[in-house]
Amino acid sequence: MRDTTQPLPFVPATRAVFDLSLEGMIWSRRSLLMGLLVALPAVLAVVYRVVLASGTPARGLAPLDLYALVVAVFWIRNVLPLAALFHATSLVADEVEGRTLTYLLTRPITRPAILAGKFAAYLVTSLAVALPAAVLTFFLLASARGWSGVGAAVPDLFRDLGVMALSLVAYGALFTLMGVLLKRPVIPGLLFLFGWELLANLPGYLPRLTLTTWLRSLIRHRPAEEGLSQLFAQVQPVGWSLTVLFVASAVFLAAAAFIFTQREYVLEQ
Amino acid sequence: MSRSRLVLFASMSVVVLGVLAGLGALWMDPARAAVGPLPGEALVLPADTRFVMGIDAKRVVASPFWARYGSERSMRPQAWRQLEEMTGLDPARDVDQIVVAGSGTATSRTPPLVLAVGRFDPDRIAQTLQTSGKATLRDVGGVRVYEFAGPSPSASRTQTLAMALLDRRTVVLGPPDGVEATVRHRAAGESPLQQNKGLLGLVERVRPGSSFWMVGDQTLLASLPNTFSGPGTGGSGDMGPSMNLPTLKAVTVTADLDPEVSLAIVGEAIDDPSATKLADVVRGFVALATLQARQKPELQRLGSAISVATEANRVLLNARLPYELIDSLRAMAMTSSAGATDEGSPAEEAAKPK
Amino acid sequence: MSAPISFARASRWYGPVIALNDVTIDIPPGVTGLLGPNGAGKSTFLKLTAGQLRPSQGEVRLLGQPAWGSPELFHRVGLCPEADAFWEQLSGLQLLVTLLRLTGYDEAECRQRAENALHQVDLLDAKNRKLGGYSKGMRQRIKLAQSIAHDPDVLLLDEPVSGMDPVNRRRVIDLVRRLGREGKTVLVSSHILHEIEAMTRQVLLIHNGRILAEGDVREIRDLLDEHPHTVALRARDPRALAAAVVGWPSVLSLSFGEEGEWLTVQTARPDEFYGALHDAALESGVVEMYSPDEDLESVFRYLVAR
Numbered sequence: 001m002r003d004t005t006q007p008l009p010f011v012p013a014t015r016a017v018f019d020l021s022l023e024g025m026i027w028s029r030r031s032l033l034m035g036l037l038v039a040l041p042a043v044l045a046v047v048y049r050v051v052l053a054s055g056t057p058a059r060g061l062a063p064l065d066l067y068a069l070v071v072a073v074f075w076i077r078n079v080l081p082l083a084a085l086f087h088a089t090s091l092v093a094d095e096v097e098g099r100t101l102t103y104l105l106t107r108p109i110t111r112p113a114i115l116a117g118k119f120a121a122y123l124v125t126s127l128a129v130a131l132p133a134a135v136l137t138f139f140l141l142a143s144a145r146g147w148s149g150v151g152a153a154v155p156d157l158f159r160d161l162g163v164m165a166l167s168l169v170a171y172g173a174l175f176t177l178m179g180v181l182l183k184r185p186v187i188p189g190l191l192f193l194f195g196w197e198l199l200a201n202l203p204g205y206l207p208r209l210t211l212t213t214w215l216r217s218l219i220r221h222r223p224a225e226e227g228l229s230q231l232f233a234q235v236q237p238v239g240w241s242l243t244v245l246f247v248a249s250a251v252f253l254a255a256a257a258f259i260f261t262q263r264e265y266v267l268e269q
Numbered sequence: 270m271s272r273s274r275l276v277l278f279a280s281m282s283v284v285v286l287g288v289l290a291g292l293g294a295l296w297m298d299p300a301r302a303a304v305g306p307l308p309g310e311a312l313v314l315p316a317d318t319r320f321v322m323g324i325d326a327k328r329v330v331a332s333p334f335w336a337r338y339g340s341e342r343s344m345r346p347q348a349w350r351q352l353e354e355m356t357g358l359d360p361a362r363d364v365d366q367i368v369v370a371g372s373g374t375a376t377s378r379t380p381p382l383v384l385a386v387g388r389f390d391p392d393r394i395a396q397t398l399q400t401s402g403k404a405t406l407r408d409v410g411g412v413r414v415y416e417f418a419g420p421s422p423s424a425s426r427t428q429t430l431a432m433a434l435l436d437r438r439t440v441v442l443g444p445p446d447g448v449e450a451t452v453r454h455r456a457a458g459e460s461p462l463q464q465n466k467g468l469l470g471l472v473e474r475v476r477p478g479s480s481f482w483m484v485g486d487q488t489l490l491a492s493l494p495n496t497f498s499g500p501g502t503g504g505s506g507d508m509g510p511s512m513n514l515p516t517l518k519a520v521t522v523t524a525d526l527d528p529e530v531s532l533a534i535v536g537e538a539i540d541d542p543s544a545t546k547l548a549d550v551v552r553g554f555v556a557l558a559t560l561q562a563r564q565k566p567e568l569q570r571l572g573s574a575i576s577v578a579t580e581a582n583r584v585l586l587n588a589r590l591p592y593e594l595i596d597s598l599r600a601m602a603m604t605s606s607a608g609a610t611d612e613g614s615p616a617e618e619a620a621k622p623k
Numbered sequence: 624m625s626a627p628i629s630f631a632r633a634s635r636w637y638g639p640v641i642a643l644n645d646v647t648i649d650i651p652p653g654v655t656g657l658l659g660p661n662g663a664g665k666s667t668f669l670k671l672t673a674g675q676l677r678p679s680q681g682e683v684r685l686l687g688q689p690a691w692g693s694p695e696l697f698h699r700v701g702l703c704p705e706a707d708a709f710w711e712q713l714s715g716l717q718l719l720v721t722l723l724r725l726t727g728y729d730e731a732e733c734r735q736r737a738e739n740a741l742h743q744v745d746l747l748d749a750k751n752r753k754l755g756g757y758s759k760g761m762r763q764r765i766k767l768a769q770s771i772a773h774d775p776d777v778l779l780l781d782e783p784v785s786g787m788d789p790v791n792r793r794r795v796i797d798l799v800r801r802l803g804r805e806g807k808t809v810l811v812s813s814h815i816l817h818e819i820e821a822m823t824r825q826v827l828l829i830h831n832g833r834i835l836a837e838g839d840v841r842e843i844r845d846l847l848d849e850h851p852h853t854v855a856l857r858a859r860d861p862r863a864l865a866a867a868v869v870g871w872p873s874v875l876s877l878s879f880g881e882e883g884e885w886l887t888v889q890t891a892r893p894d895e896f897y898g899a900l901h902d903a904a905l906e907s908g909v910v911e912m913y914s915p916d917e918d919l920e921s922v923f924r925y926l927v928a929r
Contacts (some may be wrong), residue, residue, distance in 0.1 A: 002727045004698035010913060016724045026273040064478050065531075099708035103769070105675060107725040108697040128280035137289030142478070148296065152293035153478050161284075235580050261692075264676055 004108075005060055010116070013109035017117025018124075024094075025125045034083040035129040041070040042133045045140035052144055063144040064153055070137060071160045075130070076167050076215055081197075084171035085189040089179035091118040099210055101265050112257035119176055119253065126168045141160060163218045170211050170245045173252035180259045191206070211248070214241040306482055307368065307472050308386050310439045311313070312460035313451050314370040318468060318486035322369040326387070328480040330361045332526035333592055351383060351430075351442060358394070358440075363387045372464075381426065382443035382451065391434050398432075409449050409454045416445055421474070471519050476533065480524040486519055516543070530595060534586040544582045551586060554576045565601065570594055625687050626651055627777050627808040628672055633899060635667050642667040644686060644832040645681070654803035656819030657812040659829035665812045666705070666781065668829060672703050672810065673739060673779050686777060701770035705781040705812075707762055711755035715746055715765050718754060721771050726773045741765075741771035743798060745791065759786040769799065771802075778802060778809045784818055789904045789912055798823045815895055837912035851875055852893040852914060859908030861886040867903040871896065 007013070025031055048066070092115070095101035104114050120151040138157045142150045174192075200212040207213040217236040236244075306323055314321075329335055339361070353360065360367070364387035371381035387551040395413065396406040404417040414433045431448040433441050441451045454461055462468065471484035519537040524530065559572030571594065578585045626649035635643040643664045659665045671683045674690035683690045686699060688864045709718060719737035728736060741747045744764040749757065757765065763786055764901050770778060780799070784792045799822045802809050819826055828836040858864045865877050865886050873892040880887065890896040893914075904912075 002698065005695060007694040008727045012727070013725065016721070019724075020710070020721050022277075023271065023273045024712060026276055027712070065525075073653070098710075099706040100710055102675065102706065103722060104725070106673060106697050106700070106702045107722065108695050108727065109725055110694055124277065128277050132280050132283035132287070135284055139287065139290065150478075151291075151296070152292040154295045158288070189779070218814045263368055 008107075008109045008113070010113050013113035014117040014120065017104065017109070018120045019115050019119035021118045022124065023184040025121050026128070030086055030090075031125055031129075034086060034126075037079055038075070038129045039133045039207050041074060042136040042140065045137045049140055049144060063141040067138055067141040071134070071164075072216070072219055074162060074263075075134070076219065077212060080126075080130060080164060080167045081171045081193050081211075083130075084168055085175050085186065085193065087122045087126060087186040088119070088175035089189055091115065091122060091176055092180055092265065093185075094154060096265055105265070111261040113126050115176070115180075115253075116159065119172065122172055122176075123168060126172070127165060130164050130168065134161055134164060160219060163215060166218070166242075166245055167211075167215050170215070170249050173249040173256070174211070177252045177256040177259070180256045180263070208236070208244075211245070214244050217241040271513060278408045287484070306475050307469075308366055308478065310369070310386050310435070311368045311384050312462045313435070313441075313454045314368070314384060314462045314463040315372060315447065316464045317372045318370040318462060318465060320371050320483065321468060321472060322483040323475075323479075323481065324367040324369075325478075325480050326360050326364040326367055328478075329526060332480060333528060334526035334530065337592060337596075358385075358387075358389065360385070360387075363389060380430070380444055382447045384443060384451075385440045385442070386438055387440075389434060389437055389440055391437065394434060394440075404432075411454045412452045412456070414445075414448060414452060471521055474521055474535070478525075480526045481522075481524040483522040484520065517547075529592060530588075530590040532586075532588040532590075536584040536586075538582050538584060541582050544579050544584050548577050548579045548584045552586070567599075568601075569597065581589075625649075625684070625908065627686055628810065629682075629684040630671075631682040631684070632673060633678045633683050635671060635676060635679050641832050642653075643671065643678075645813050646832075647681075648827065648834055648837070650808065650827075651824065652806055652808045654799055654809040654811065654823035656826040657810055657825050657829060658814070658816060658819055659835075663814075663829045664832040665814070665829055667832075668807065669779055669781055669810065669812050673700070699776040700771070701773065701775035701778045703766050703770040703778070703780045703783050705785070706885055707759070707766075709754045709762070709765070714751050714753050715741060715752040715757070715761075715768075718765065719769055723772055728773070735771050736774075740768040743771065744768045745794060755809070760788055760791055763787055764791060764795070767798075771798075776805055776807055780809065780811045783811060784813075786911070788910050789900060792912070793901065799823075802848055803915075815898065816892050817914065818893075821897075851889045851891045852896075854887065854888045854890060854893070854896065854912065854914050855880075856886045856909050857884050857911040858886065858904075861907070864903060864907035864909065867907065868896075870885055871899060873899070 008016075048063070092101070095104065095118075105111070134159070136151075138160075139150075142153050142157075175185065175189055178189055178192075182187050182188060197210045197212045200207045200210040200216065214236060218238060306325075307321065311321075330339070358364065364385045366386045368384045368559050369381050370384070372379070391413075395415075398415050398417070399406075401417075404415040407414050407416070412433055412435065414431050416429055416431045418429060429445055430443065431445040433448050433452050435441060435452065435455050442450050449589075468484065468486050471486060475482045475484065516537045516539055517538060521535045522532070524532045536544075536547065538547055553573050555577070559569050571590070574590055574594065575586065575588045578587075628650035630648045633643060633646050634641065646668070654835045657665050657668060667676065671678055672685060672690060673691060674683075674685065674696065677691045685693070685696055688696060690696070710721075713721065716734075716737055719740055720733045723733040723736055723796055724730075725762070738747060738750070741750050746761060746764055746768060749761060754762070754765065763783070767780070767783055770780070784795050787795065796818070799809055799811060803823065809822075811819060811822055824839050826837065826839075827834055835861060856864060862886060865879070868874050868888060869877055873890045873896040875889040875891055877889075878887045879885065888896070900909075903909075
């Protein structure tokens with residue numbers, strides 16, 4: 001029996017919005033493009049193996065070092081935050097532009113549940129692309145010179161999967177907040193990613209104001225080709241890093257839910 | 270099931286399969302470690318071990334290093350040569366991993382224990398040793414222990430070494446009492462090295478998949494000299510001012526040989542300022558040596574291939590040496606030693622009548 | 624007992640523009656038409672009622688609770704928005720089931736209610752077709768279906784018959800009247816007097832953000848009798864339609880559109896004309912109908928002039 005004096009409980013409401021949003025999100029053009037970008041290292045790993053198999057002497061990085069570079073620089077520093085930017089800033093904006101937000105706002109569900117359902121759909125969509133790409137890339141590169149030693153590197157794979165997921169959560173939460181706060185959040189988001197986050201490479205306390213610093217502290221491999229960032233790169237304790245990232249994500253999402261609850265989106269439709 | 274659910278299912282299946290494959294590889298990997306890269310078989314080594322060194326024989330043999338220098342005996346590690354000479358084994362074919370464990374200081378004459386994990390034929394080894402006539406056999410708790418005179422670090426002396434086949438996968442080689450103790454621990458099902466938490470903690474930090482690694486603990490490092498003389502600014506013989514190095518708590522060395530020789534040394538200092546000081550000293554040393562090698566481009570390249578960084582109380586030294594550079598350095602070294610042989614020592618030169 | 628919809632000195636402005644100005648009104652159960660020309664404030668009124676806008680001043684209450692910030696109200700309130708927008712990848716049935724899930728029904732009841740609503744708007748045969756493939760009339764009907772599927776006590780309909788063919792327009796009008804008889808509170812917003820007139824006699828006239836008049840629509844309708852109405856019809860066979868209607872006493876004149884698809888009729892007695900149109904529309908395949916000057920500009924000009 002439904003209780004018509006209260007909104008739907010948070011979890012069922014979130015689940016229903018998640019189911020609705022997932023279908024549209026997985027097959028969107030945005031997801032397909034980001035998926036191609038995220039999966040690029042797996043494709044390059046296949047090319048690497050083909051080159052090796054052809055007998056061409058490999059130059060440059062060892063396979064596991066290449067994997068470390070892909071994880072630390074390509075995915076965690078660049079591509080996953082970009083995927084979060086383009087997905088999470090448009091969680092509400094897509095419904096507003098499509099003029100379908102009215103249907104959600106005229107259901108007996110709270111606005112935080114709407115936002116949570118859409119955030120969950122974004123997260124699942126992004127993880128569905130990123131994690132398999134990481135697994136495939138790892139096994140393609142780690143076994144490039146035989147299976148000896150692959151087992152010893154497996155704990156790093158598990159750790160990397162966790163950090164990639166956490167990266168999508170943290171950046172996704174921040175960009176969700178920017179998406180509900182700003183009319184055009186993509187440019188500020190890009191400035192944040194490629195401007196503010198560079199503070200991570202400076203000495204002193206400023207790096208602690210970036211998400212990159214805390215994420216970087218969680219991954220074990222430290223690729224040699226970090227360039228200038230290697231000079232001052234700070235490594236924070238794992239416990240602190242996890243705490244800061246989870247707390248920051250929760251704060252961003254709570255702020256986003258509050259703002260979403262207060263705004264009159266129907267004006268923009 | 271909707272299309273999107275199907276995509277999710279496929280994606281998560283890949284991840285789950287990958288995780289299961291990873292767990293399987295972790296379990297079945299011949300180089301699977303009981304602790305970090307250390308194989309489980311090596312836990313029978315003594316608890317008072319102060320440094321441990323590991324060589325992944327399979328990776329070494331598969332590397333360009335082996336392709337270039339494998340035929341030169343002088344380029345093989347000493348432990349490798351000992352196995353070949355004493356047992357007739359071919360490490361390139363029969364051995365997966367070699368672990369060297371020492372409890373002495375750097376200047377100690379006690380040879381370390383060498384433990385090799387691979388595939389061994391006990392009968393063939395016994396026949397080789399008995400045919401050579403150089404080994405004596407005794408029985409320790411049902412295990413055959415062979416004793417023979419082996420080479421020592423000092424070419425003018427020999428020392429008694431022992432070798433035992435713990436099982437078809439494990440051979441231990443080294444001083445007789447060390448080998449005998451290892452055999453007895455193994456027979457009793459003991460793992461004395463597990464009591465050495467400090468050393469094993471260092472082993473756990475070793476980067477997985479390295480071709481070579483070494484860790485040394487505080488007790489070893491405390492006995493190393495911490496004062497050295499820097500390169501002088503004058504000619505040879507001018508040693509320049511001496512420098513006091515901060516004390517290190519631990520050192521970890523890892524090296525890879527494919528596609529180039531890459532070396533990573535991590536030194537753990539007692540605090541952040543000590544690490545910074547040590548890093549500055551090393552950087553300065555490298556920079557000075559590079560400056561002094563103006564006439565030798567190979568040495569300048571060597572200097573550029575080394576980078577030093579700090580992380581809290583740790584000093585990280587990385588070096589990447591392409592094989593072309595190593596060849597140039599070897600050629601330069603051979604030219605220098607050939608020139609020195611022609612010219613004689615400085616004392617001999619001074620003694621020559623003008 | 625308070626009225627289901629209640630405005631107490633409610634105003635809403637957007638910057639310097641006042642969209643609704645000091646409105647106090649109670650809307651009782653039954654069907655009430657909200658009439659006004661474009662820009663009069665109908666949308667603002669409806670959106671305030673639906674809790675999508677917060678009043679700048681005053682109070683708007685729905686079923687006794689503030690309309691803004693009370694999502695639980697939508698267990699008992701349905702909204703048929705004006706915008707023609709859906710999640711196009713869903714089918715008609717999927718849309719209704721999804722929205723019913725968001726209303727708290729279990730899977731079995733969602734499906735049952737969805738099919739019942741589709742039946743009421745005659746879309747059961749097209750339930751599995753993607754919304755992207757629906758015609759304009761079908762899209763209008765599915766919007767109505769989603770607003771009634773959960774059997775709400777209050778129904779807010781924004782231009783519910785816009786773009787519909789005469790047959791389905793009649794069907795919707797009958798549905799609204801039935802809901803009113805059942806005791807539901809139905810607020811229908813439109814700028815077409817005749818549509819409202821077919822559904823109810825109770826109207827609110829709104830103009831420039833103010834309630835200009837409320838009461839029986841007949842009184843307002845009588846004011847328009849002096850002016851002929853223009854009705855535009857698009858049919859499969861416009862000439863057959865013209866032949867059918869030319870002899871009706873209510874028809875003053877006929878003309879064909881440039882493309883030949885449209886027939887424009889002038890009538891001084893629109894009630895009589897619309898009443899007789901049903902059968903002729905079926906035979907000649909009328910697919911679209913609108914009245915370009917049957918808005919209330921002329922009514923309001925009258926009201927202002929009087």
